Amino acid sequence: MVDNIREPRQQRAIEKKEKIIKAGFNLICKNGYYNTNTAEIAKEAGVSTGIVYQYFKDKYDILTLGLEKYGNHIFFPMLKSNNIKFDKKDFDTVLKDMIKNYINNHKISNVAHEEIMSMVHSDKRVAEYYYKRELEMTTSIKELLINNGFKDNNLYEKVHIMIGLIDNICHEVIYHKHNDMDYKLMTDLVIDNIMNLFKNDLA
Amino acid sequence: MVDNIREPRQQRAIEKKEKIIKAGFNLICKNGYYNTNTAEIAKEAGVSTGIVYQYFKDKYDILTLGLEKYGNHIFFPMLKSNNIKFDKKDFDTVLKDMIKNYINNHKISNVAHEEIMSMVHSDKRVAEYYYKRELEMTTSIKELLINNGFKDNNLYEKVHIMIGLIDNICHEVIYHKHNDMDYKLMTDLVIDNIMNLFKNDLA
Amino acid sequence: MVDNIREPRQQRAIEKKEKIIKAGFNLICKNGYYNTNTAEIAKEAGVSTGIVYQYFKDKYDILTLGLEKYGNHIFFPMLKSNNIKFDKKDFDTVLKDMIKNYINNHKISNVAHEEIMSMVHSDKRVAEYYYKRELEMTTSIKELLINNGFKDNNLYEKVHIMIGLIDNICHEVIYHKHNDMDYKLMTDLVIDNIMNLFKNDLA
Amino acid sequence: MVDNIREPRQQRAIEKKEKIIKAGFNLICKNGYYNTNTAEIAKEAGVSTGIVYQYFKDKYDILTLGLEKYGNHIFFPMLKSNNIKFDKKDFDTVLKDMIKNYINNHKISNVAHEEIMSMVHSDKRVAEYYYKRELEMTTSIKELLINNGFKDNNLYEKVHIMIGLIDNICHEVIYHKHNDMDYKLMTDLVIDNIMNLFKNDLA
């Protein structure tokens, strides 16, 4: 039996493939992998069910490719560029920007990321992607700091903790889980906390 | 759909219900909700499939009740008692204990919690439980601190950040996601960080 | 995931399993394996589609079990008993009986065996069964001959050729493939031929 | 369904049609009709899937035409020419040659014929072709015998039985189904048997 996955040649076909990834990934993000069926994906993409299986090995394949394509908007979207130059005494401003970016990027992509976060905990491939992306971000930020004159005292570990803190506060703000919390204050506390983490590396 | 879910009166029946919850929740934790079917649950619990629907409305019901029964072992299991007395200058020791408790409790319950964490992100009821439990823990710790002489300067927010930090470091240690990280050092950094959070409340 | 194939305990269930085998095997014999779907099998057996997969691993399993149960009516059904006593000079009568049995048994089982013969040529398991059955028959007939005083001069090979001749003539008669042939004459020729095969073993 | 199946005029087109038949028939012989899809056939033939339906009504059509073109290599390929002259006392040599031809032709065509034999039992058109071809061979051999001085005492029936015997022994040798059989001896027995069939026609 032939391995029938076709890489589309024609422009229209390429667009169609993209549309399927987008539709599929959107639906999976919104409703979850198990609650999204191929018929829905096809319908949302405006194609027949059959064509889906000419471009993708299976339903799972759509998820994987969607992740590769849109994952960086979902996981740790805090860094616009890793060529930022800043004065060490403005580190807090840089941190504020990171948090702003993170929250904005989440707001822009209009799908519910929760379902994908769900898969981070249940699906090997999604988890792998998540950790790959986390590592990328850790490395990027570490380099950013070094390029701006930070000393490398266990920067790897510190950046990791810092990312955790930013991730937490951003999700807090985005999903508004606690109505009785002062997010503005929390953000300040988190920034202060991160500054404390790097107190010996700034000098 | 039958409406008469029986609340078991007899001792044997009560035990049977418990067995089903335990078996079901274990399997769901290990393999995920969608990869666990009622036949398996019944088999694992040593009962027939039919009986399951006399004690539970549906499969989902088993999860919910399991969560209520065993959720505190899974989510934020860092506090043995909320009557701990300690000297403020030993706060770091208290924190170390919390981390130790957290990690130990995870190790003790031999099911994989990841699948439940997955549902926190995809299932409303599980999420609700998670946040309820988080709130409980936040409140408990806040009270613990106050009882031990901490000033209440935005303690709620601070404890929340603190819990996030502990949660992160514990999962890091438990799931060993980064081979090249110095967990001992990270733990110390986290504790120092938490101390920093409360620096004005200890005096 | 559990291996859900159930061996039925209750009498009614056992009968149901039998009914499914019978219905499935009949349909496969009549219409072919690929032209028989599980819904039809279930309908013919008077059960739901779901139950089929509680008793059988898959569609193929039905075929295999059907073969085991009914295969001896289909392949080489020429011997009623292997305890027949006959006088060597009546060997031709014995042969005539074999042919008569073969043809009758085919006529009795009212399904079309051609589809199963088809699978002998395309499916490993069915082929295996066919050759197992052929071997059984070869051995039985060989023993029958020896028990009735035949000498063993390459009896194995001779019986094999003999079975081929009988098989051919019987299928000829059953399926009436050649309208212009004198089957009565052919049968006599075949019998004479078989007698010739054993000419040195009768004495 | 389109009705204008094109009969190709141009040389290139004719070759293309041939290629499709060859590829399709080969694949069907090797893997079976149901396990061969049109995409594979097109790929193997080096053409697009669309073009297939300009030359053939449907997939089945490819099989039919392939059969017409290559069937004589598969079914009863024992006669090189029907103009052979031989001395009646060398009839056994002629038979040996037939068997040799049969086996050689099978060995030459490198596809698995079993799948086509399978269809003889399940597909009307293939069966028809098979019996047509059998009839051809019966007639040819009958004429051959008459041309070489055999008397016509029910030659039709006798030749038919003879063909069955040759067919059986050849398949035995080709597919080696019985490891414990002496094929050389069996071949001799079969030839002796055929000689016996015609004992009254040689004189």
Next chain:
DNA sequence: TATGAATGAGTCTTCATTCAT
């Protein structure tokens, strides 16, 4: 109360055939 047999809607995937270019 308890059993396990039975139901049938739902899902992924395949593939012969047709269509747009």
Next chain:
DNA sequence: AATGAATGAAGACTCATTCAT
């Protein structure tokens, strides 16, 4: 004439839930 993209019906199999005993 040719390409390869597109269609959509059909089929095997699963499983939460209900039924008969």
